[in-house]
Amino acid sequence: MLTFIDTVGEAIAGIKDGSTVMIGGFGNAGQPFELIDALLESGATDLTVVNNNAGQADQGLALLIKEGRVRKMICSFPRQSDSWHFDAKYKAGEIELELVPQGNLAERIRAAGAGIGGFFTPTGYGTMLAEGKETRLLDGKWQVFETPIHADVALIKALKADGKGNLVYRKTARNFGPIMAAAAKQTIVQVSEIVPTGALDPENVVTPGIYVNSIVKVA
Amino acid sequence: MSIQNSTTPLGRDDLARLVARDIVPGSFVNLGIGQPTLVSNYLSEEQNITLHTENGMLGMGPEAKDEEIDGDLINAGKIPVTELPGASYFHHADSFAIMRGGHLDICVLGAFQVSATGDLANWHTGAPDAIPAVGGAMDLATGAKDVFVMMTLLTREGVSKLVGTCSYPLTGVGCVTRVYTDKAVFLIGPDGVTVRETFGCTFEELQALVPVRLVPFDEKAAGAVVGV
Numbered sequence: 001m002l003t004f005i006d007t008v009g010e011a012i013a014g015i016k017d018g019s020t021v022m023i024g025g026f027g028n029a030g031q032p033f034e035l036i037d038a039l040l041e042s043g044a045t046d047l048t049v050v051n052n053n054a055g056q057a058d059q060g061l062a063l064l065i066k067e068g069r070v071r072k073m074i075c076s077f078p079r080q081s082d083s084w085h086f087d088a089k090y091k092a093g094e095i096e097l098e099l100v101p102q103g104n105l106a107e108r109i110r111a112a113g114a115g116i117g118g119f120f121t122p123t124g125y126g127t128m129l130a131e132g133k134e135t136r137l138l139d140g141k142w143q144v145f146e147t148p149i150h151a152d153v154a155l156i157k158a159l160k161a162d163g164k165g166n167l168v169y170r171k172t173a174r175n176f177g178p179i180m181a182a183a184a185k186q187t188i189v190q191v192s193e194i195v196p197t198g199a200l201d202p203e204n205v206v207t208p209g210i211y212v213n214s215i216v217k218v219a
Numbered sequence: 220m221s222i223q224n225s226t227t228p229l230g231r232d233d234l235a236r237l238v239a240r241d242i243v244p245g246s247f248v249n250l251g252i253g254q255p256t257l258v259s260n261y262l263s264e265e266q267n268i269t270l271h272t273e274n275g276m277l278g279m280g281p282e283a284k285d286e287e288i289d290g291d292l293i294n295a296g297k298i299p300v301t302e303l304p305g306a307s308y309f310h311h312a313d314s315f316a317i318m319r320g321g322h323l324d325i326c327v328l329g330a331f332q333v334s335a336t337g338d339l340a341n342w343h344t345g346a347p348d349a350i351p352a353v354g355g356a357m358d359l360a361t362g363a364k365d366v367f368v369m370m371t372l373l374t375r376e377g378v379s380k381l382v383g384t385c386s387y388p389l390t391g392v393g394c395v396t397r398v399y400t401d402k403a404v405f406l407i408g409p410d411g412v413t414v415r416e417t418f419g420c421t422f423e424e425l426q427a428l429v430p431v432r433l434v435p436f437d438e439k440a441a442g443a444v445v446g447v
Contacts, residue, residue, distance in 0.1 A: 103315030
């Protein structure tokens with residue numbers, strides 16, 4: 001059931017220790033900073049986090065990592081000029097890393113939301129990221145078997161929601177939002193604006209409300 | 220014989236200009252982070268090239284300046300960019316379907332090494348203490364119809380980056396079709412590595428630098444000199 005919640009703290013209150021949490025965003029674009037801050041404050045720990053990156057500078061996901069709340073990162077690009085908190089934890093052996101090519105990451109998330117048990121993809125064939133995985137020659141190309149990534153919770157950021165939970169995003173801040181919303185058991189969305197039902201053009205809805213559980217407006 | 224087009228090796232911008240000139244009008248193109256991004260400075264309006272960025276956009280414009288900067292509008296290198304008329308946005312799975320599905324005409328990437336059979340190594344040095352980060356490199360290498368590499372031919376130590384077999388961890392197998400370097404342009408195909416043109420060296424001087432058997436470009440057999 002869809003609920004509208006007043007504060008980010010209440011919105012994330014149900015996230016348990018040991019959860020797998022998808023966090024939208026590519027770099028800072030689309031990253032739900034307010035929800036992440038609330039998750040940090042909640043004290044939830046032993047988390048597996050799915051995001052394209054592993055946090056930047058001293059905000060958002062980087063702080064969750066710094067405070068030792070993240071047991072494992074599933075991402076494509078952890079190492080950046082300002083990923084010092086991840087770098088330190090990784091070098092100290094205090095965080096596990098599952099490195100996934102970005103398109104495989106996206107498709108594995110999509111597959112989870114679409115009820116697909118796995119798929120073959122040419123990406124990564126013949127590389128160390130495909131070691132130990134089943135391969136097949138399909139359509140004249142060697143392909144690697146990849147499995148879906150499911151999550152307990154997705155935290156995403158959208159521009160607007162209507163009363164039915166339909167979402168629209170803004171520019172490249174859309175990135176992982178729509179596929180994470182579908183892949184998680186529970187999807188919590190922070191938006192800049194809540195508009196009346198009927199105010200969004202149905203032709204332009206990007207994420208239908210069926211994928212959304214909780215909405216919180218963030219100033 | 221291959222054409223010696225310049226008496227000196229090409230600089231980064233000259234190389235970017237050359238790649239830009241070789242992109243067929245109307246193409247959909249992804250430019251990798253770093254040196255390949257320079258190519259966008261030399262694409263002409265008449266070429267009508269549509270740029271793709273893997274974080275979910277077609278019709279990407281130049282880097283944003285001053286009041287144009289918008290945190291929600293960035294490229295794959297997380298640099299603020301602009302949108303051109305006719306731009307479109309889509310989510311990450313669609314963006315990589317565009318790539319993997321063979322819809323992109325060209326991607327231009329940097330490289331640590333390229334092998335004589337077109338294997339690409341550009342994501343990881345393999346050093347035991349390095350934090351690995353792959354991003355979209357493997358998807359780009361596998362998906363685009365043509366994969367162009369831009370790199371200096373030699374390492375700082377003077378070792379050829381065009382090699383028989385890559386010693387660095389691979390990004391993709393047999394994916395590179397063309398290599399643009401400061402000293403020559405190489406075409407990689409079923410017949411081996413052909414030298415299309417050289418810069419500041421003769422074919423023989425180039426061959427002495429590269430541990431791969433090179434084939435001089437045969438203009439008559441090819442009918443026309445591609446892109447020259």
